[in-house]
Amino acid sequence: MVTINFIPIDYDYFDYKGKNYAKIFGRDDKGKRICLIDSCDVFFWAILKDKISEKKAEELCERIEKIKVKSAGRETRVLKTEVHHKKFLGRDVKAIKIFIDNYKDAHDIADKLNFHEIDKRREYDLSYITKYILEKKLRPLTWYSIEGDIIVADDFAGINNIEVEIALKVEKISELENQPIFKPKILAYDIETDEFEIGKGQLLMISLVGENFKKVLTWKKNSSKDHIIHCKDETDMIEKFVKEVKKYDPDILTGYFSDGFDLPYLRTRAEKNNMKLNLGLDNSQPVFTRGRILTGKIKGIVHIDLFRFVKVVYSQYLQSETLSLNEVASELLGERKIEWDFKHSSKIHEHEWEHYYEYNLQDSILTYKLMGKLWPDFLEFTKVIQEPLFNISRDSMSSQVENYIIHHIEKFNEIIEKRPHYDEIGERREEEKYEGAFVFQPIPGLYENVVFFDFTSMYGSVIVSYNLSKSTYLEKKEKERISKSSKDDLSYIEVDITEKKVYFSKKIGFFSQMLSEIIEKRKEYKKELNKNPNPIIKARSNAFKLLTNAAYGYQGFFGARYYCREAAAATAALARKSIKETIELIKKHGFKIVYSDTDSIALLKGKSSKQEVLEVLDKINKNLPGIMELDLEGFYKRGIWVTKRTGDIGAKKKYALIDEENKLKIRGFETVRRDWCNLARETQNKILEFILKNGNEQKALEYLKEIITRLKNRKIELKELIIKTQLKKTIEEYKAISPHVIIAKKMKEKGLPVKIGMVIEYYISEDNKGKKSLVRERAKLPDEKGKYDIEYYLKNQILPAVENILEVFKVNVHTLLDGKKQMSLGEF
DNA sequence: GCGGGCTTGTTACC
DNA sequence: ACCGGTAACAAGCCCGC
Numbered sequence: 001m002v003t004i005n006f007i008p009i010d011y012d013y014f015d016y017k018g019k020n021y022a023k024i025f026g027r028d029d030k031g032k033r034i035c036l037i038d039s040c041d042v043f044f045w046a047i048l049k050d051k052i053s054e055k056k057a058e059e060l061c062e063r064i065e066k067i068k069v070k071s072a073g074r075e076t077r078v079l080k081t082e083v084h085h086k087k088f089l090g091r092d093v094k095a096i097k098i099f100i101d102n103y104k105d106a107h108d109i110a111d112k113l114n115f116h117e118i119d120k121r122r123e124y125d126l127s128y129i130t131k132y133i134l135e136k137k138l139r140p141l142t143w144y145s146i147e148g149d150i151i152v153a154d155d156f157a158g159i160n161n162i163e164v165e166i167a168l169k170v171e172k173i174s175e176l177e178n179q180p181i182f183k184p185k186i187l188a189y190d191i192e193t194d195e196f197e198i199g200k201g202q203l204l205m206i207s208l209v210g211e212n213f214k215k216v217l218t219w220k221k222n223s224s225k226d227h228i229i230h231c232k233d234e235t236d237m238i239e240k241f242v243k244e245v246k247k248y249d250p251d252i253l254t255g256y257f258s259d260g261f262d263l264p265y266l267r268t269r270a271e272k273n274n275m276k277l278n279l280g281l282d283n284s285q286p287v288f289t290r291g292r293i294l295t296g297k298i299k300g301i302v303h304i305d306l307f308r309f310v311k312v313v314y315s316q317y318l319q320s321e322t323l324s325l326n327e328v329a330s331e332l333l334g335e336r337k338i339e340w341d342f343k344h345s346s347k348i349h350e351h352e353w354e355h356y357y358e359y360n361l362q363d364s365i366l367t368y369k370l371m372g373k374l375w376p377d378f379l380e381f382t383k384v385i386q387e388p389l390f391n392i393s394r395d396s397m398s399s400q401v402e403n404y405i406i407h408h409i410e411k412f413n414e415i416i417e418k419r420p421h422y423d424e425i426g427e428r429r430e431e432e433k434y435e436g437a438f439v440f441q442p443i444p445g446l447y448e449n450v451v452f453f454d455f456t457s458m459y460g461s462v463i464v465s466y467n468l469s470k471s472t473y474l475e476k477k478e479k480e481r482i483s484k485s486s487k488d489d490l491s492y493i494e495v496d497i498t499e500k501k502v503y504f505s506k507k508i509g510f511f512s513q514m515l516s517e518i519i520e521k522r523k524e525y526k527k528e529l530n531k532n533p534n535p536i537i538k539a540r541s542n543a544f545k546l547l548t549n550a551a552y553g554y555q556g557f558f559g560a561r562y563y564c565r566e567a568a569a570a571t572a573a574l575a576r577k578s579i580k581e582t583i584e585l586i587k588k589h590g591f592k593i594v595y596s597d598t599d600s601i602a603l604l605k606g607k608s609s610k611q612e613v614l615e616v617l618d619k620i621n622k623n624l625p626g627i628m629e630l631d632l633e634g635f636y637k638r639g640i641w642v643t644k645r646t647g648d649i650g651a652k653k654k655y656a657l658i659d660e661e662n663k664l665k666i667r668g669f670e671t672v673r674r675d676w677c678n679l680a681r682e683t684q685n686k687i688l689e690f691i692l693k694n695g696n697e698q699k700a701l702e703y704l705k706e707i708i709t710r711l712k713n714r715k716i717e718l719k720e721l722i723i724k725t726q727l728k729k730t731i732e733e734y735k736a737i738s739p740h741v742i743i744a745k746k747m748k749e750k751g752l753p754v755k756i757g758m759v760i761e762y763y764i765s766e767d768n769k770g771k772k773s774l775v776r777e778r779a780k781l782p783d784e785k786g787k788y789d790i791e792y793y794l795k796n797q798i799l800p801a802v803e804n805i806l807e808v809f810k811v812n813v814h815t816l817l818d819g820k821k822q823m824s825l826g827e828f
Numbered sequence: 829g830c831g832g833g834c835t836t837g838t839t840a841c842c
Numbered sequence: 843a844c845c846g847g848t849a850a851c852a853a854g855c856c857c858g859c
Binding site for chain 3: 829830831832833834835836837838839840841842
């Protein structure tokens with residue numbers, strides 16, 4: 001028996017003699033590669049109908065214990081059963097815990113449980129790894145002291161063929177009180193190819209970057225540089241790649257979009273060359289699972305596609321308009337890719353190869369640095385949610401919420417709800433949309449001294465304050481039963497969700513309880529962060545913040561185990577009610593409301609002092625229910641709201657503010673929309689800035705005239721006129737062929753990469769400009785020859801971007817265009 | 829073949 | 843299919859005249 005300190009990094013499982021085992025890869029405190037083999041009880045639940053007595057339950061157990069299932073060459077039987085008092089969706093239930101040999105047969109055995117005493121079967125749809133973590137409490141990225149026996153020669157049919165220094169059969173697990181800092185060994189990689197479709201073309205080079213480690217493997221032109229390793233051919237290069245990875249021995253192998261490109265491309269090329277891409281610690285090849293997106297798993301090494309994590313966890317904080325490596329790295333690291341215009345290898349000049357190698361290397365350098373920068377987020381997310389790093393790096397926010405619930409439900413004695421079946425998802429999706437947030441209809445104008453209030457985590461605090469969830473939702477019958485049993489003090493609340501009324505128990509449910517703990521922790525770590533700024537606490541606080549924000553969406557998401565449309569609709573309804581009441585209260589204090597959207601309210605300070613505004617805020621807070629809280633978001637010198645393009649009413653979700661430090665805050669305007677050309681965006685931005693700074697339109701008008709003159713004289717560079725639109729589906733799927741679809745087609749014909757999610761760039765030219773010509777007929781690729789269409793850019797880009805803003809000052813931009821001297825106030 | 833209303837599609841706000 | 847609804851707006855589509 002040996003004892004080691006161990007941190008679990010990657011989880012896998014296997015069958016041996018019909019039984020399930022977990023195989024956990026990790027390190028000891030000296031950095032040695034360790035593999036643990038362990039097992040846990042395998043069971044699921046049969047929830048009994050309400051009136052089944054203890055005695056009947058015992059009888060049923062006997063019958064269940066006789067069940068046997070034959071499948072896939074093994075026979076699984078029920079090992080034992082136990083009757084337990086559990087909770088299911090907050091209700092007390094009697095349930096039989098059914099222990100079996102092999103988790104894979106849980107479904108089949110569950111199917112055989114067609115006894116009339118049984119109401120529901122649950123927890124047969126959790127993964128073995130999730131079950132294992134729950135049962136044995138060997139949580140990822142946490143240090144443990146492990147006692148166990150060294151696995152020798154033929155144990156588990158030669159499972160020790162794994163390339164690890166120690167393999168242990170676990171006997172005892174105890175968490176270390178003192179948790180040392182864990183620094184994973186990270187290796188980043190990136191490939192370059194001639195084609196962008198998996199299965200086409202060849203690999204040209206592969207770069208690898210780790211700590212004090214950089215290499216570019218290539219079978220193309222020789223280089224005198226040490227870090228550029230020459231290979232005989234593609235096969236040799238792939239072999240060397242595998243060797244280099246094994247030698248470096250990383251915990252994490254990371255790429256950017258590597259699930260979708262680098263790893264499957266490598267795998268396909270290896271196949272074509274009749275060789276194995278045996279990266280796994282047991283020399284297995286990467287395994288790809290086909291979801292909506294390909295996912296590449298390597299045994300023992302955590303393969304992380306950084307793009308996926310950035311998309312789920314980081315994108316909402318990023319200013320970047322795309323999530324390309326270049327933009328994300330430049331925002332988060334302040335470093336960019338090396339410039340390189342893609343061309344086929346046959347067209348690359350001899351002297352250009354060195355540059356191409358450095359380009360390839362830089363991508364891995366950026367990926368490596370990004371992984372380092374995001375590591376605290378990976379670590380904290382993993383520790384909070386308690387699923388393996390591999391899943392954490394890929395799961396959607398709804399899965400993260402769900403996994404948090406699964407790993408924190410034990411103390412509620414709750415049996416876990418099942419995942420909805422295919423047809424159930426279909427039904428949920430067909431349900432009608434419920435009414436959402438309230439948006440205030442603004443009156444267009446320029447306002448002085450604007451104050452913004454907002455509710456902190458509004459939807460989350462509504463869910464907690466009113467106890468809105470699947471387990472607290474009362475069907476009509478239940479509601480009536482409750483109202484009969486306790487007449488004086490109503491033990492439920494009624495919520496009007498527009499199309500009907502719904503009811504929720506006041507007895508706190510686990511969802512609200514968990515969410516209130518999440519919100520509490522978020523507050524706690526935010527406070528700690530203010531005292532002691534550090535990346536780990538920041539990441540932890542952020543993890544709780546994201547969970548808080550996703551909880552509402554989760555309950556309204558059709559794929560959720562704890563989906564509850566009524567709870568989601570009630571959350572929105574109570575938020576609407578709450579903000580409308582707050583608006584009325586603020587009005588009663590003599591303030592004018594100019595805007596409100598979902599959880600924020602804009603009011604005019606008028607002649608009141610800041611102090612008086614804060615006093616009103618205090619008063620409102622004293623009367624808010626539960627944990628709901630209204631905050632001061634900020635004081636602004638000025639703000640502007642404009643009319644919609646059609647009609648005279650004020651546009652919602654479009655406004656611009658300037659704070660006391662002259663910082664602009666622009667929402668919804670073309671300035672912040674990437675599907676408008678830079679010229680229109682920058683012109684609008686400048687005009688908003690002039691207006692908000694000066695409180696009038698004079699300078700803005702001068703500026704606008706100058707831009708128009710420059711455009712009319714073709715003095716504006718083409719790159720300022722490029723319009724960018726994302727391709728959201730394949731070209732064939734489009735019913736309406738808009739300019740960006742035509743351009744995508746052109747690109748494809750040219751052999752350029754065209755993929756879903758790509759941002760297509762184009763400009764509008766003068767060519768084919770007939771009377772009824774469509775815009776798409778004049779759209780051209782940025783490097784395509786042509787004259788940009790001055791009229792189009794004036795009429796469809798510049799003027800629409802500024803006319804509603806200047807209209808606030810009664811300036812008609814169309815008369816400006818005609819060259820007439822048109823100044824403000826002239827018209828009325 | 830023209831114009832306006834409707835649909836499709838993208839992006840933003842919260 | 844992989845979190846919700848609200849909203850603005852461009853461009854294409856389509857139908858009645």
